Amino acid sequence: MAREVIMPKLGLTMEEGVINKWFVREGERVEKGDPLFEVATDKVNMEVESPASGVVLKILYPEGATVPITEVVAYIGEEGEEVPVPGKKAPGEQPEAGERVAGEQVMTQKTETGTETAKERIKASPLARKLAQEYGIDLATITGTGPGGRIVKEDVERAKRALEEAKKQEIPVVEEAPVTEEVKGKVVPLSRMRQIIAQRMVESARTKPHFFVFQEILAEELVKMRERLLPLVEKETGLRVSYTDILVKVVAKALERYPLLYASFTEEGIVFHEHVNIGVAVALEDGLIVPVVKEVERKSIAQITRELHDLVERAKAGKLTPEEISGGTFTISNLGMFGVDAFTAIINPPESAILACGAIKKKPVFDGKDIVPLAVMELVLSCDHRIVDGAVAAQFMQFLKTLLEEPFALLL
Known part of the structure; x- marks a missing residue:
């Protein structure tokens, strides 16, 4: 009997998925575990593997189709085996895209010239x-x-x-799709990721009353800390510790003292989370994604370096799981590697705050006696005023400043 391939539920909130692309065509043989198609959800893109070995008898939805969870999208079985047909259309009536009907279903993409193309596995x-x-x-x-x-x-x-x-390069390069002559002056449809980003950011800006706290810190000790950690972390992990890795750990220490900064607002009340789960914004070609380092308060900087490096690499490859981009209680967005001095960030729902980090730059600073060149860094905290008041945000930033300027305070 033909085996059904269904649209899987890849997250607690997932109700439907978009078929980005098929890796197979009808009539091809697949083995159990081979990738069949890629799904775009409201959080991440994932490959769906074949649940069985056999021939792809029927593909019911084309690329780009939006499919509810648990809906059958294809059948796998033995060659020549019949697949279920729910019913026939009236004479002359055309089937809807992705509908299970008798007869052939077009699964190729057409170019502007009408030439059919197929995606090779x-x-x-x-x-x-x-x-x-x-x-x-x-x-x-x-x-x-x-x-x-x-x-x-x-x-x-x-x-x-x-x-x-x-990865040894200090400044990352985010590749952007070139604006070709064919798209100039035209409306280009939004990618699924860009649609979700737009929806979530508008929702956050509309429903969360944002306010911002700016803090300049002397980063001399932070720079020295990284220089001392570089050989130690590299010896343990084979990786170069970044400023973001260190910030994740230091911010987690500050959050433990000010739990309102990683709480969530609900109509029933304020939810205080058990662990500090820090998301780190990662720029992708068609948007951004926020993988989450879980239970940061329990992890060393070496562990954070190893885990965050793995998350970032798989984020860029589109290999994150829904669990790895959910459950965040606070977010860090670092644009310092791009030379940005300071910026404000929009809170990532359902969190109540996000920290925006600028570049570490040498600036003239009065040290009490002379004006000397020192490393300086700008931090901007965005807060949800429904939960966090200005005084609490200011105290959090003061404590964070102390930790970054006097690293030994981490031991207290």
Whole structure:
């Protein structure tokens, strides 16, 4: 009997998903665990694997279709096996996109010239797939050197080494799709990610009464702390500790003293969360995503470095799970690596605050005797005034300033 492939529920709040792309075509054989299609939810893109081995008998929804959870999207079985047909249309009536009907269903995409194109499935050995998933590398970015262009273990290892070289760069580069002549003067439809970002940010700005607290800190000790931590963390993890890694730990220490800053507002009252779960905003090509480091108060800077590096790499590869981008209680957005002095950020619902971090720059500072060049950093805290008052926000920023300017205070 043909096996149903359904739209999975990938998160507690997920009600529907968009089929971004199919990795297979009707008539192709797949093995259990092979990727079938990619789903875009309101939080993340994920690949859905085949629940069984067999032939793809029928694909019911085209790319771009929005499908409710648990809805059947395809059938897998033995070649020639019949698939269920719920009913037929009246003579001359055209089937809706993605409807399960008798007859052929167009699953190819058409270009402006009418030429049909199909998405080829990525050829890779099982070991290569396993390693790529482990390393957080998108197979689509790898050129296969095996028979017939098949991606093998050596190709994945080579891609991993290339990523390790790239990560040593201090300034990240966010690639943006070029504005071509074909789109100038035209309306370009929003991506699913951009739609969700727009919806959530408008909702946050409309429902949360934001206020902002600006704080300048002397970052001399923070710079020295990172320099001392670099060889220690690299020896333990093989990774270079970043300022963001350190900020995650230091901010968590400050939040423990001021729990209102990582609480949430509800109509029933204020929810005080058990753990400090810090989200870190990561820029992607078509938007941004906020992976979450859970229970930061229990983790060392080395653990945070390792976990955050893994989350960021898989965020860029589109490999995060819904659990890894949910449950945040506070967010850090750092644009310092782009040379930004200061900025204000919109709170990420349902959180009550977000910290925006600017660049560390040398500036002339009066030290009580002379004007000397010192490293300075601008921090801006955005707060939900329904929960947090100005005095509490100011005290939090004062304590955070103390921790960053006197790192030994972390031991208190």
